[in-house]
Amino acid sequence: MNQMTISFKTKTGMTNIRHNNRDLSEEEFKSNEHRHINRALSHENITIIKRDIREVYHDEFDDALNTYNSKQRRKDRKIEDYYKHVKKSKTLDLQREFVVSVGNKSDWEKMDFNKKREVGEALASYVRDFNERHDHLVIYNAVVHLDEDGAPHAHFNVVPIADGYKNGLSKQPSFSKALLQEGFKEKGRGQLKQFRDHEIDRIQYFMKNVNIERKLGQTNDIKDMREYKETMRQIELQKQQEEKELQHLKNEVANMSEELDKAKLEDETINAMLRLKMISETEVDKSQFEIKERGLFNNRERVVIVPEDEFDRIAMKANYSPLSNLLNDFKESILQIGFIKKLHSTILSLKNVIKEMKAEFQKEKAQLEKENRNAWSNYFKAKEEADTYKRFKSEFERYLSEEEKNEISDKIYERQEAEIEGGLWQDFDLDR
Known part of the structure; x- marks a missing residue:
């Protein structure tokens, strides 16, 4: 029978x-x-449950929501969309994701894909069993991944459901209270450990059916937790600086856009004045003029009858002199400076700078994300080893000499320090 580790992890709120x-x-x-996904194998993945989380919220909470709303006299106290209401809440649990994996990358490098497929089917059976056993943890999405290097693993997302509330809805999404109503009565992290231990026992049952026996995992130390924390701090500072620079560039682009609008208006003004000049300089077509005499005796005079469009042209030409001076002044102050050309050149240069900065930012972001993942992995491995030391101490303490007890206590203290250092993060790894 093959021996492999069994990992059972969860994170609050986060999912993809x-x-x-x-x-x-x-x-x-x-x-x-x-990039780690081998798309040629994605058809081997096992989809177990696939529902819209909003559908689950309607099925589970609509009755309680309608009852609650019917008791509200004030319209502003009624809740129209409970899913959106929970999503904004800081106390309720919208959903929770679990990840269960069997073995590690080195284990599966020795195995053929048929064995991986067999374990994947066993994981799918476990998830279906989980859904049948837990009335207060309703699965809305579950899938087994076989298209990644390393261990086969299952992702399943649940909506935690607890009832019996006196304030608000009688039924609400709370993970800790849902576990309590499932029978896990320990408090704090003890409740989560009790739940996890119970689930790992069930996973072992399904793995034995495919000739896999559980073994404890081996972990590595984090050499310096302070170094990790400093790295995280630098990542945050870098992010803030890049966001600040990006906002500065956005402001510059906005200012340039305003200048372009102004330049466009000035350009249109110039074109209108140039058209006016062209009209005024066009020769008058006298062939269409008609000369007639009018009046009597000594008051007779000759008059010229001109087509209306030609009359307008003559009037415009007569009044052009002051406009001509204005046009010359305008050309001198605007066109000869090359303002518009200079503005276009500046904007083009700015766009190139933004493009280069964006590419550099994406490159640095990818590197920092990789370092972040490695640091988290090391942290959780160190925490797992600390838990192992605690368990060994409890099991074997009565058989050890005083000197051996002191030596183990020193090691446990070191691991406790690492756990306290890492306690600043809300997400946690339940791998053991």
Whole structure:
């Protein structure tokens, strides 16, 4: 029988359903985040449950919501969309994702794909079993991934459901209370550990059916937690600086846009004046003129009858002199400076700078994200080893000499320090 580790992890709030379901665009598949996916094997993935989370919210909470709203006398206290209401809440749990994996990359480098497929089917059976056992943890999306290097693993997302509330809706999404109503009565992290231990026992049952026996994982130390924290701090500072520079560039582009609008208006003014000049300089066509005499005796006079459009042209020509001076002044102050040409050149240069900065930012971001993932991985491995030391101490303490006890206590203290250092983050890894 093969021996492999069993990992059971969860994170609060965070999930990526589109990644889990491989519902990605071509551009997204090519990104660093998804390059580890072997798309030629994606058809081997096992989709277990695929529902819209909003549908689950309607099914589970609509009755309680309608009852609650019917008791509200003030319109502003009624809740129209409970999913959106929970999404904005800081106390309720919108959903929770679990990731279960069997073995590690080195284990599966020795195995053929048929074995991986067999374990994937066993994981799918476990997820279906989970859904049948837990009335207060309703799965809305579940899939087993077999298209990545390394261990086969299942992602499944649940909506936690607890009832019996006296304030607000009688039924609300709360993970801790849902576990309590499932029978896990420990408090704090003890409740989560109790739940995890129970689930790992169930996973072992399904793995034994495919000749895999659980073994404890081996981990590595984080050499310097302070170094990790400093790296995270530098990442945040870098992010803030780049956001500040990007905002500065956006402001410059906005200012340039205003200048372009102004230049466009001035350009249109120049064109109108140039058309006026052209009309005024056009020779008058006298062939269409008609001369007639009018009046009696000594008051007779000769008059010229001119077509209306020609009359307008003559009038414009007569009044052009002051406009001509204005046009010359305008050309001198605007056109000869080359303002518009200079403005276009500046904007083009600015666009190139933004493009280069964006490319550099994406490159640095990818590197920092990689360092971040490695640091998190090391942190959780160190925490796992600390838990192992605690367990060994409890099991074997009565058989050890005083000197051996002191030596183990020193090691446990070192791991506790690492755990306290890492306690600043809300997300946690339940791998053991």
